[in-house]
Amino acid sequence: MLLPKTHTLYLAPFQGITTQVFREIFTRHFPGTDKLFTAFFTGINNEKSLRSRRKELEKTSHNGVPVIPQILSKDAGEILLFGKLCHNMGFSEINWNLGCPFPRVARKMRGSGLLPYPEKIMEILETVFPSLPIKLSVKCRLGYHNADEIMALLPVFNKFPLSEIIVHARLGEQMYKGNVDTDTFRKVLQQSMHEMVYNGDIFSPADFEDITQQFPQLNYWMIGRGLLADPFLPGQLKGIPIPEPPLGVIRKYVDDLYYTYRKAFNDSLRTINVMKEFWSYLSLSFDRPERVFGKIKKCTSFDAYEDAVNFALNNYTWQGNGGKKIK
Ligand SMILES: Cc1cc2nc3c(=O)[nH]c(=O)nc-3n(C[C@H](O)[C@H](O)[C@H](O)COP(=O)(O)O)c2cc1C
DSSP states (O other), X not given: OOOOOOOEEXXXXXXXXXXXXXXXXXXXXXXXXXXXXXXEEOOOOSGGGGGGGGGGGSOSEEXXXXXXXXXXXXXXXXXXXXXXXXXXXTOSEEEEEEOOOOHHHHTTTOGGGGTTOHHHHHHHHHHHGGGOOSEEEEEEEEESSOTHHXXXXXXXXXXXXXXXXXXXXXXXXXXXXXXXXXXXXXXXXXHOOSOEEEESOOOSHHHHHHHHHHOTTOOEEEESHHHHHOTTHHHHHTTOOOOSSHHHHHHHHHHHHHHHHHHHTTTOTHHHHHHHHHHHHHGGGBSSHHHHHHHHHTOOSHHHHHHHHHHHHHHSOBOOOTTOOOO
């Protein structure tokens, strides 16, 4: 009998959410994730510029799951410096963000704003690779304006020993709207000589089944919003049963996250803002998401937050995301 195929699952980076605290607590409570990414670093001109975010790079793995630091840059020197610093801290790979869609980033030819310029990307990779002491992977979209851009870029990527290419199968201009373009992703797979990772709109086991059937040759998948909404998802995709009752685990998870942030932020109310961002996704797995999030969103004190969370956990039912499209 053939053994079921084992899939490798990555947690997508989210600025402001998938922090070092989150990565530690998430992997403590939920099985199934094989790789973690930091949100992007930028403005790395010297070792000192890491100072305020050095904590983000304190651990090269969380509960046995490796961390890949990510850089957003169009400057070969900056990528090299970041690679060297990460290498010295014990990391084995860095990831180059060519996917960020935000206009203030893209307008400056960074993130997905660099995708229409394959010659510039070539120049950067030519400068970086000879001196880089660490593996380099890329996370990109299909293009900024149109999907021809990735097709022009693949011959460039093919010239360099990138460790893998993660593709969020949308255009930069789309931001997070509209559908993923699996037809173009199929063409990308045919043209690329690298290990490829699919990313985009995997929200449920049914979505995963659908995408793995479309791409049976792929082994690597990155999941973002689906996993923030339903942290049981990676385990489920690997056949690990959801513990009963699920809300027992969710309660421990959200409490652990909340108290660890309070400690990390010296009891500052910043904790509430981070938890609100986090609950904007997690609430989607309850039977009444708008009620759950509505109450938490209004909180301005620790007492109010704790009451709102207790109310949600005592009065609403955990359903899992169940395939709803997340915006
Ligand atoms: C609020 C927010 C912050 C994000 N921050 C980053 C980031 O720092 N680096 C990155 O490569 N992608 C970032 N992303 C993109 C996600 O990693 C992921 O590619 C995207 O959500 C698509 O995957 P999904 O459909 O599984 O959510 C961010 C997305 C959102 C919505």
